[in-house]
Amino acid sequence: MKIGIPRALFFYHYYPLWESFFKDLGQEVVLSNPTNKQILKNGIEVAVDDACLPVKLFHGHVRDIAGRADVIFIPRIISIEPKKYICPKFLGLPDMIKHNLPDLPPVMDMTLNLYNTKLNILEHFFEIGKYLNKTRLEVMKAYYVSHKKFSSYKKHLRKYSVTPYEILTQKNIKTIKPDFTVLLLGHPYNLYDDFISMNLIKKLQKRNVKIITYEMLNEKKIVRGTKKLTKDMFWTLGNNILGCAYYLLENRKIDGIIHVASFGCGPDSLVGELLEHKVIRDYKIPFLYLTLDEHSGEAGFNTRLEAFIDILEGRKFSENNISSHG
Amino acid sequence: MKITFPHMGNIYIPLKSFFESLEVEVVVPPPCSKKTIELGLKYSPEFACLPLKINVGNFIEALENGADTIIMAGGVGPCRFGYYAEVQREILKDLGYEFNMVVLEPPRGHFLELFHKLLTITNKRKHTYMDIIKAGKLAWEKAMLLDELDVLACKARPREALTGQTDKCYRIAIEMIDRTKEISGIKQLRQEIKIMFDDIKTRVESNPPRIGIIGEIYTVLEPYANLNIEKQLGEMGAEVYRSIYITDWLRHNLLPSSLKPREYKMLLEMSKPYINCFIGGHGQETVAQVARLAREGFNGVIQLLPFTCMPEIVAKSVLPSASKKYSIPVMTLVLDEHAAEAGFRTRLEAFVDMINHKSEVESLDEVFTRN
Numbered sequence: 131m132k133i134g135i136p137r138a139l140f141f142y143h144y145y146p147l148w149e150s151f152f153k154d155l156g157q158e159v160v161l162s163n164p165t166n167k168q169i170l171k172n173g174i175e176v177a178v179d180d181a182c183l184p185v186k187l188f189h190g191h192v193r194d195i196a197g198r199a200d201v202i203f204i205p206r207i208i209s210i211e212p213k214k215y216i217c218p219k220f221l222g223l224p225d226m227i228k229h230n231l232p233d234l235p236p237v238m239d240m241t242l243n244l245y246n247t248k249l250n251i252l253e254h255f256f257e258i259g260k261y262l263n264k265t266r267l268e269v270m271k272a273y274y275v276s277h278k279k280f281s282s283y284k285k286h287l288r289k290y291s292v293t294p295y296e297i298l299t300q301k302n303i304k305t306i307k308p309d310f311t312v313l314l315l316g317h318p319y320n321l322y323d324d325f326i327s328m329n330l331i332k333k334l335q336k337r338n339v340k341i342i343t344y345e346m347l348n349e350k351k352i353v354r355g356t357k358k359l360t361k362d363m364f365w366t367l368g369n370n371i372l373g374c375a376y377y378l379l380e381n382r383k384i385d386g387i388i389h390v391a392s393f394g395c396g397p398d399s400l401v402g403e404l405l406e407h408k409v410i411r412d413y414k415i416p417f418l419y420l421t422l423d424e425h426s427g428e429a430g431f432n433t434r435l436e437a438f439i440d441i442l443e444g445r446k447f448s449e450n451n452i453s454s455h456g
Numbered sequence: 457m458k459i460t461f462p463h464m465g466n467i468y469i470p471l472k473s474f475f476e477s478l479e480v481e482v483v484v485p486p487p488c489s490k491k492t493i494e495l496g497l498k499y500s501p502e503f504a505c506l507p508l509k510i511n512v513g514n515f516i517e518a519l520e521n522g523a524d525t526i527i528m529a530g531g532v533g534p535c536r537f538g539y540y541a542e543v544q545r546e547i548l549k550d551l552g553y554e555f556n557m558v559v560l561e562p563p564r565g566h567f568l569e570l571f572h573k574l575l576t577i578t579n580k581r582k583h584t585y586m587d588i589i590k591a592g593k594l595a596w597e598k599a600m601l602l603d604e605l606d607v608l609a610c611k612a613r614p615r616e617a618l619t620g621q622t623d624k625c626y627r628i629a630i631e632m633i634d635r636t637k638e639i640s641g642i643k644q645l646r647q648e649i650k651i652m653f654d655d656i657k658t659r660v661e662s663n664p665p666r667i668g669i670i671g672e673i674y675t676v677l678e679p680y681a682n683l684n685i686e687k688q689l690g691e692m693g694a695e696v697y698r699s700i701y702i703t704d705w706l707r708h709n710l711l712p713s714s715l716k717p718r719e720y721k722m723l724l725e726m727s728k729p730y731i732n733c734f735i736g737g738h739g740q741e742t743v744a745q746v747a748r749l750a751r752e753g754f755n756g757v758i759q760l761l762p763f764t765c766m767p768e769i770v771a772k773s774v775l776p777s778a779s780k781k782y783s784i785p786v787m788t789l790v791l792d793e794h795a796a797e798a799g800f801r802t803r804l805e806a807f808v809d810m811i812n813h814k815s816e817v818e819s820l821d822e823v824f825t826r827n
Contacts, residue, residue, distance in 0.1 A: 364533030365534065398503075399503035408546075
């Protein structure tokens with residue numbers, strides 16, 4: 131069976147796991163094309179106009195894959211770690227897709243809910259296996275293999291400090307002796323989509339900037355960062371963003387922060403605000419807040435990015451030239 | 457210590473009564489106004505939803521009036537509301553206010569936790585659990601009465617002979633409820649209010665269309681945020697029902713799930729074909745309400761949501777299917793700080809006209825098919 135996976139949203143988090151799992155069960159995996167203008171336009175056309183940019187884009191990718199796959203894999207991702215949610219829109223994503231796009235091939239909308247216990251992940255895969263007519267043993271085996279691959283993939287990200295972007299898009303850009311280290315915050319589906327982020331990662335690397343994303347930090351460090359919060363953050367991505375930022379700020383390992391959010395993103399409107407207040411009040415590090423939407427002009431985007439890098443350069447210059455003895 | 461809290465419709469009356477019967481001084485923020493929204497807008501994140509902004513405005517105004525302790529509700533997600541207090545605290549701190557913020561989290565299993573927190577707020581030495589229960593009971597009775605009052609007013613408004621009569625009674629009733637200090641007086645008050653509303657002169661011909669208002673709770677309950685939709689619809693001759701009242705909100709937020717009423721679970725069943733799981737906020741209820749209202753013979757439904765509200769956006773995207781299946785007109789109104797009254801009124805008028813026309817056509821159909 132040809133299983134279609136839209137190249138959007140949690141593709142950027144789970145793809146290595148999904149690919150390996152389905153292949154191990156003898157299925158063929160088809161991906162939608164990388165985002166382009168037409169896909170975005172198709173998405174905007176059918177989605178509710180209040181939805182955020184990534185959700186609209188997801189609609190476009192589903193339409194793109196619809197003709198080429200037997201089933202479309204749109205899991206209902208409620209929670210991927212205990213006591214944390216993703217975002218209400220993810221909870222209702224399969225419903226939104228089914229009602230906005232009535233003429234789709236069958237949709238696999240198995241629930242992934244680890245809110246109570248991490249063990250539920252097996253239930254999720256058993257359910258998929260049931261749909262594909264596989265026995266529990268086969269599913270267990272496939273899950274074991276793919277889980278191993280997934281964790282080594284995650285380890286690889288941490289060990290060599292690469293972004294998932296480089297692996298998923300198979301582009302390899304090396305920076306030799308970078309000038310600055312910038313913490314790039316944001317949801318993976320915004321950062322690693324070249325079209326949506328307007329080549330942000332490439333542009334930064336061209337200017338010889340080293341990028342850190344939260345995938346490069348291990349969980350312990352993120353947990354240590356989140357200790358600074360007065361209340362547990364109940365969104366996984368927001369939690370990772372804040373934990374990673376607080377940890378690195380505390381250890382003074384970064385020269386600046388770029389936060390990328392999409393227009394209409396609920397969690398980010400609060401996460402970004404919290405972070406901005408904190409950074410400005412306590413750490414005095416350049417902070418750039420970029421908002422992406424469906425008509426963001428690239429010229430304005432570039433200007434802001436260049437101005438930000440200029441500030442980093444300026445700070446480095448004055449730091450080296452002012453005597454600390456007064 | 458002077459306590460304050462954000463506005464949400466009439467909720468300030470039971471809250472004020474609760475804290476005042478525990479001998480705590482209360483500073484009720486001035487009613488939401490243009491100034492409130494402007495203050496909130498200036499200092500809140502741009503893409504946060506409307507309730508957060510109005511809350512911030514409320515807090516600033518109350519702090520200016522001398523309050524020093526803010527009571528705010530919390531939550532555990534996935535809706536943004538659960539993190540409001542954290543962000544608001546940062547914003548107000550940066551503005552240089554000195555205050556103490558108490559966040560009442562919904563009890564995760566431990567019901568006594570909430571009690572304990574309330575005791576700490578209200579001077580532990582002087583009060584016992586019994587006092588809190590007593591104060592709570594009076595506040596609860598007041599909240600119930602307020603809800604009944606809202607239902608009465610919505611029923612009376614489209615039928616009144618003289619425009620404005622109902623609003624006059626409504627204002628008097630609110631004042632009477634606010635002034636009551638004894639739980640024994642509530643019963644009599646209920647009678648008085650009923651008589652007062654019965655006395656409103658009605659028009660002779662009157663079979664108003666019935667419209668249900670559903671959606672995000674804050675915009676449904678706060679008349680300033682929804683541009684007084686209940687009053688406007690009432691004046692256009694429609695009878696309005698809300699899907700959520702104050703007491704419902706208190707029930708959902710403060711009671712553990714095992715104590716929730718059974719109808720609530722049955723209601724959620726109705727949303728299953730459209731939304732299969734809890735999506736935060738009242739998103740799932742919104743969809744279920746459409747099914748319920750259609751079954752109860754309503755003529756139309758209006759969904760209210762603040763701009764960028766996540767759960768309601770999910771609900772909104774499936775509402776067209778529900779509307780089609782139950783053949784009930786559904787209109788969605790997105791509210792934000794720029795909502796202009798004229799355009800809003802035009803849309804409401806068009807909706808009411810459409811409903812009237814629809815029922816006219818349907819009754820004509822009946823006549824023709826019988827012949």
